[in-house]
Amino acid sequence: MIRRLQSRISQQQIEVLTPTEMMKRSLLFIAAVVMAIPTMATDGSELRLASDSWPPFTDSPTGQRVAVELVHTALERTGIKATTTVVDWKEVERGLRTSKYDGSAAMWRNAQRERHLLFSEPYLENRLILIGRKGSEVEGLNISDLAGKRVAAVRHYAYGDEIKKADGVLFVNGRNDQDNLDKLLAGDVEYMLVDELVVRYLVASQPEEAAN
Structure with missing residues (x-):
């Protein structure tokens, strides 16, 4: 139709x-650096997430962030606090490689990314x-x-x-x-x-x- x-x-x-x-x-996943979430869950630290600008999933002038809010809420229910920083995509990639960030709340999965990131079960369908x-x-x-x-x-x-x-x-x-x-x-x-x-x-x- x-x-x-x-x-x-x-x-x-x-x-x-x-x-x-x-x-x-396409399915949307939470992507995390290996061992990031288990570590956060045990020591009570805040999970540092990063995404590029992708309104209305990760940011918008009105404050709407559909994917980010879903992920933050789900993590909070398991006792994990999280913040998401919106930066340029290259900075997202760089930050994940250097462990400046622990993961991303909204990422499509492919073979290249699977080499250094762990992916959740899909939680949104694009x-x-x-x-x-x-x-x-x-x-x-x-x-x-x-x-x-x-x-x-x-x-x-x-x-x-x-x-x-x-x-x-x-x-x-x-x-x-x-x-x-x-x-x-x-x-x-x-x-x-x-x-x-x-x-x-x-x-x-x-x-x-x-x-x-």
């Missing part, structure tokens, strides 16, 4: 972006969808149908081989989802790969730009 993203502008509901059917389900500007041909498209098309993706996201190795797709890597939405609205790319909740949040936060 095609989902239509809408935003309120001048008290009217208008269609701003039309995504395809859900393309891929629904990755393909979106385009109003009027774009997106109905029924899959990633395999996009050969020769420019598709915005976030550089460090672990989308999986099914997407990253799609034949002929011209991925344009952006710093974050907002950067990619700007590229889409400017016509620099034809499509954008994004979590459905994230794009709803972004569209709602800038309705006038997204309506064009």
Whole structure:
């Protein structure tokens, strides 16, 4: 079923972006440096978590942080206190390698990250969808149908081989989802790969730009 993203502008509901059917389900995990959580649990210290900016999962101007609050609450129920610092992704990686941080409340899992991190059971499901500007041909498209098309993706996201190795797709890597939405609205790319909740949040936060 095609989902239509809408935003309120001048008290009217208008269609701003039309995504395809859900393309891929990705699971969100808590990632921890080896032995970090057991140590925190026994000595009563505070767990130092880090994430990059990913509204509304890890931060937002309104204070909403869906994933972070879920993780903090779950940890508190087991007697573990935690704080999350939002920094650039490179700093997240560096901090985990050097044990400046004990883990991350929101991370997609892949083989490379499993080499130095322990992952929890998944606690959230991300629904990755393909979106385009109003009027774009997106109905029924899959990633395999996009050969020769420019598709915005976030550089460090672990989308999986099914997407990253799609034949002929011209991925344009952006710093974050907002950067990619700007590229889409400017016509620099034809499509954008994004979590459905994230794009709803972004569209709602800038309705006038997204309506064009």
